[in-house]
Amino acid sequence: MTEQLRVEVLETLAHDAGAFTQGLELDGGTLYEGTGLVGKSALRVGPLGQPPVTEIPLPSPLFGEGITVTGDSVWQLTWQNQTAIEYDKATLTERRRVSYEGEGWGICQQDSGRLVTSDGSAELTFRDPATFAETGSVGVQRDKLNELECVGDSVYANVWQTDEILRIGPDGAITGHIDASGLLSAPEAGGADVLNGIAAVPGTDEFLLTGKLWPKMFRVKFVPTAP
Numbered sequence: 001m002t003e004q005l006r007v008e009v010l011e012t013l014a015h016d017a018g019a020f021t022q023g024l025e026l027d028g029g030t031l032y033e034g035t036g037l038v039g040k041s042a043l044r045v046g047p048l049g050q051p052p053v054t055e056i057p058l059p060s061p062l063f064g065e066g067i068t069v070t071g072d073s074v075w076q077l078t079w080q081n082q083t084a085i086e087y088d089k090a091t092l093t094e095r096r097r098v099s100y101e102g103e104g105w106g107i108c109q110q111d112s113g114r115l116v117t118s119d120g121s122a123e124l125t126f127r128d129p130a131t132f133a134e135t136g137s138v139g140v141q142r143d144k145l146n147e148l149e150c151v152g153d154s155v156y157a158n159v160w161q162t163d164e165i166l167r168i169g170p171d172g173a174i175t176g177h178i179d180a181s182g183l184l185s186a187p188e189a190g191g192a193d194v195l196n197g198i199a200a201v202p203g204t205d206e207f208l209l210t211g212k213l214w215p216k217m218f219r220v221k222f223v224p225t226a227p
Contacts (some may be wrong), residue, residue, distance in 0.1 A: 002174055002175060002176060002177060002178055003167075003175060003176040003177070003224070004092065004176075004179075004224065004225040005167075005176055005177065005178040005179070005222040005223060005224060005225060006178070006179045006180075006222070006223060006224075006225045007031070007178065007179065007180045007183065007209065007218070007220045007221075007222065007223075008220060008221045008222075008223045009183070009218050009219075010206065010218075010219045010221060011074055011218070011219040012216055012217075012218055012219075013048070013049045013208075013216065013217040013218070013219065014049065014215075014216065015210050015214050015215060015216050015217040016051070017191070017192070017213055017214065017215040018091060018212070018213065019033065019035050019038045019044070019212075019214075020035050020036045020040060020041075020193070020212045020213060021033060021034075021035060021036075021078075021147075021197040021210055021212050021214070022034045022035060022064055022065045022066055022067075022147065022196065022197075022212075023064075023065065023066035023067030023068070023076065023106070023107070023132060023147060023168070023197070023215075024067075024147065024149075024197035024198060024199040024208060024210065025067055025068055025069050025074075025108075025149075025199050026048060026199045026200065026202065026208060027050055027067050027069045027089075027202070028202070029047055029157060030045060030046070030047065030048070031044075031045070031047065031048045031052075031199070031208075032044070032045050032048060032067055032069060032074060032098045033045075033052070033067070033197070034064050034065065034066060034067035034076050034077075035106060036063050036064045036065060036079065036212075037063065038060050038061055038062070038063050038217065039060050041058035041062055041063055041064030041078075042055050042056055042058060042064065043055070043056045043058075043064070043074065043076055043087065043092070044056075044068065045092060045124055048208075053111055054092055054185075056087070056092060056094075057087075058076075058078070061081065062078050062081050062083065062209075063078055063079040063080065063081060063167070064076060064077075064078060064079075065077040065078055065079050065104045065105055065106070065107075066104065066105060066106040066107040066108075066117070066118075066147055066148060067107065067220035068107045068108050068109050068115070068148075068150075069089060069109075070109045070115070071089075071129075072088065072089050072090065072127050073086050073087065073088065073089055073095070073129075074086070074087040074088075074089050074092070075087075075107055075115070075132075077104030077105070077106075077107050077117065078104050079103055079104060079105070080103055081104075082099055082100055082101060082102070082104075082105065083097050083098070083099060083100075084097065084098045084099075084132055085097050086098065089186065098131075098132040099204040100127075100134075102119050103119045103120055104117065104119065105117070105118040105119050105120050105145070105146050105147070105160075106118040106145065106146055106147040106148035106157065106158070107148060108150035108155065109129060109150055110147050110149040110150045110152075110153065110155075110170075111150075111152055111153065112153075113129055113130050114126050114127065114129065114135060115127040115128070115132070116148060116155055117148070117151060118145040118146060118147075118148055118157065119182055120143070120144055120145065120146065120160065121143055121144075121145070122139055122140050122141065122142055122143035122145065123137050123138070123139055123140065123145075124137060124138050124140060124145065124148075124155065124157075124168070124172065125137045126138075138170075138171065138172035139172050139173065139174045140157075140166070140168055141172075141174060142166060142174065143160060144159050144160040144161065144162075145157045145158075145160075145166070146158040146159065146160040146196055147196050147197055147198055148198075149198045149200055149207070151200050151201055153170045154167050154168060154169060154170075154175065154190075155167075155168045156168075156178075156200075156207075158194075158195060158196050158197070158198060160194065160196075161184075161194055162170065162195070163180045163181035163182075163195050164177060164178065164179065164180065165177075165178040165180055165195075165198060165222075166178070177223070178222050179225065180195055180209060183195070183209065183216070183218055184211075184214065184215075186215065186218075188215055188216070191213065191214045191215075192209060192211055192212070192214045192215070193213045194211055194212055195209070195210075195211040196210075196211050196212050197210040197211060197212075197214075197217075201219065205221060205222075206219055206220065206221055207219075207220050207221075207222065208220075
């Protein structure tokens with residue numbers, strides 16, 4: 001049975017309204033954010049709730065997409081450039097670039113160690129965290145899967161152009177529908193783009209949510225929808 005959930009806001013945080021958010025990850029108290037658009041893409045790193053301390057721009061024509069922290073590395077996808085960038089987490093220097101086929105949208109790492117990536121379709125692809133090679137895939141009964149966050153065996157996925165987040169099991173089954181609508185006021189939403197950016201808060205059942213060009217970020221819980 002698919003659980004119906006909604007967002008309960010616990011805290012509202014500042015967010016750079018100029019950030020075209022493509023990936024979000026919280027590691028300890030450090031927030032990693034990947035942004036997109038050619039000439040404006042970057043990896044941003046800094047304390048949660050504060051401006052980034054470090055910003056690493058991606059040179060044109062790279063269009064940044066999802067990010068994830070894996071051990072002592074940070075991976076960042078690109079949209080149509082078929083290139084993944086691996087950074088050293090401690091120094092944030094670039095280690096290497098790896099090629100892959102198709103588009104890059106979202107990425108996260110499961111507890112098993114394998115990477116999960118999306119490309120805007122209804123398929124999630126599994127990858128080796130050392131080589132980035134494909135190791136398998138699973139179909140989901142919903143397309144436009146975008147930014148991803150792994151929690152245990154589940155994958156949380158933003159659905160592009162909607163206010164919906166899906167919780168997806170390891171077999172591709174949708175186990176939860178999360179309604180994340182209404183986070184921004186009408187004036188705020190008028191200057192913003194889509195919901196995109198979900199990061200689990202380690203050691204809790206909480207998440208961070210934001211979007212492309214959003215002026216706010218939210219610390220939230222996913223709670224059952226009232227019958």
